[in-house]
Amino acid sequence: MARPIDLESIRAEFPILSREVNGKPLVYLDNAASAQKPNAVLDVMSDQARTAYANVHRGIHTLANETTEAYEAAREKVRAFINAPSVNEIIFTKGGTEAINLVANGIAGDIQPGDEIVLSIMEHHSNIVPWHFLRERYGAVLKWVNVDDTGALDMAAFEAALSEKTKMVAITHMSNVLGTVTDAAEITRIAHAAGAEVLFDGCQSGVHLDIDVQALDCDYYVLTGHKIYGPTGIGAVYGKAEALARLRPFQGGGEMIEIVERERLTYNEAPHKFEAGTPPILQAIGFGAAIDWLNQFDNSDVLAHEHAIYQKAYDAVRGINGLRVHGTAEGKGAVLSFSIDGAHPHDLAQILDRYGVAIRAGHHCAQPLMDHLGVSATARASFALYNTESEVDAFIEALHKARGMLI
Numbered sequence: 001m002a003r004p005i006d007l008e009s010i011r012a013e014f015p016i017l018s019r020e021v022n023g024k025p026l027v028y029l030d031n032a033a034s035a036q037k038p039n040a041v042l043d044v045m046s047d048q049a050r051t052a053y054a055n056v057h058r059g060i061h062t063l064a065n066e067t068t069e070a071y072e073a074a075r076e077k078v079r080a081f082i083n084a085p086s087v088n089e090i091i092f093t094k095g096g097t098e099a100i101n102l103v104a105n106g107i108a109g110d111i112q113p114g115d116e117i118v119l120s121i122m123e124h125h126s127n128i129v130p131w132h133f134l135r136e137r138y139g140a141v142l143k144w145v146n147v148d149d150t151g152a153l154d155m156a157a158f159e160a161a162l163s164e165k166t167k168m169v170a171i172t173h174m175s176n177v178l179g180t181v182t183d184a185a186e187i188t189r190i191a192h193a194a195g196a197e198v199l200f201d202g203c204q205s206g207v208h209l210d211i212d213v214q215a216l217d218c219d220y221y222v223l224t225g226h227k228i229y230g231p232t233g234i235g236a237v238y239g240k241a242e243a244l245a246r247l248r249p250f251q252g253g254g255e256m257i258e259i260v261e262r263e264r265l266t267y268n269e270a271p272h273k274f275e276a277g278t279p280p281i282l283q284a285i286g287f288g289a290a291i292d293w294l295n296q297f298d299n300s301d302v303l304a305h306e307h308a309i310y311q312k313a314y315d316a317v318r319g320i321n322g323l324r325v326h327g328t329a330e331g332k333g334a335v336l337s338f339s340i341d342g343a344h345p346h347d348l349a350q351i352l353d354r355y356g357v358a359i360r361a362g363h364h365c366a367q368p369l370m371d372h373l374g375v376s377a378t379a380r381a382s383f384a385l386y387n388t389e390s391e392v393d394a395f396i397e398a399l400h401k402a403r404g405m406l407i
């Protein structure tokens with residue numbers, strides 16, 4: 001039986017949500033930047049460190065074995081979370097950014113000048129800059145696919161962007177600015193038909209959607225811990241076994257090798273081949289706990305709640321004079337980006353903070369998208385499982401006040 005979305009009991013598990021900011025109850029609407037963490041996550045990391053901590057793998061002693069077991073159990077949780085066929089296809093990284101760098105670096109040796117990488121205009125800089133490195137250093141060509149007026153990916157333009165030169169399609173599964181959810185299965189189908197590999201940036205979708213990498217048939221899928229109620233400093237990348245067998249290791253060091261001699265070395269098997277050095281052990285265990293925590297709920301209940309909260313906010317802001325919402329694609333996630341004529345997003349965010357309301361303002365690490373939207377920044381309220389309708393009311397009330405002060 002799935003746990004019901006009982007907001008009082010859920011919020012009680014997030015100690016930070018009961019604090020005040022500037023004398024007002026905190027209204028945390030910056031979840032797309034980082035989500036808060038429940039006791040289940042905070043406690044597991046602290047308990048592990050207090051009771052059974054040592055370095056992982058190669059250990060003979062009890063603590064090393066217990067820590068390794070907990071670390072590898074977290075890998076299994078990530079595997080199950082995205083329905084990957086094998087734990088050997090789950091590589092822990094220090095976040096979403098490192099995961100994408102790992103893949104981009106890993107294919108760099110295969111890039112010939114003129115090889116193409118296809119990106120969408122709504123990518124996060126994390127899924128742009130590593131590919132720019134391949135352009136700068138190896139002569140790869142970046143091809144950009146636009147979104148339409150609602151923020152939906154232009155699938156005809158996507159198909160047209162592919163050629164026999166396309167090596168990689170790297171596209172978000174859910175935009176951190178527009179909330180757009182892309183048709184990942186269809187993107188994979190089209191990319192594979194053109195002979196290209198596919199990487200999905202799942203840093204946002206991981207917490208909102210039910211992910212099944214086998215159904216998507218993608219080659220790589222990227223997750224980050226801190227946006228799914230887990231700690232910072234941990235992420236993961238799923239890679240198909242065949243893709244990982246070809247992929248070169250990104251970093252060298254301990255654990256990723258088999259034999260090291262003066263003039264020769266051989267590598268360990270995946271996933272260890274890609275996890276050089278001591279990994280973020282406690283963070284990986286916290287990531288696993290976050291997945292367990294989220295798994296208590298039925299994903300469709302979570303989505304329905306987040307959607308209802310988003311819809312309430314959307315309906316309310318639409319009535320505000322001079323306010324424009326960026327991203328209205330069908331099936332979008334609970335991210336509300338907007339601009340108000342005559343009010344700078346930074347000023348809005350600063351005034352909202354005085355009322356205890358945390359939103360984000362800026363380019364959201366998506367400058368090509370800002371360019372496309374014709375703005376330098378937007379204001380963004382992003383919603384999580386623990387947000388309530390009365391928090392939306394507080395946000396809207398503060399927004400009206402802020403607008404009144406600025407315009």
Ligand SMILES: *Cc1c(COP(=O)(O)O)cnc(C)c1O
Binds near residue numbers: 126
């Ligand atoms: C946050 C985010 C990233 C970067 O992930 P980190 O774990 O913070 O490095 C990449 N892509 C998207 C869409 C994001 O929202």
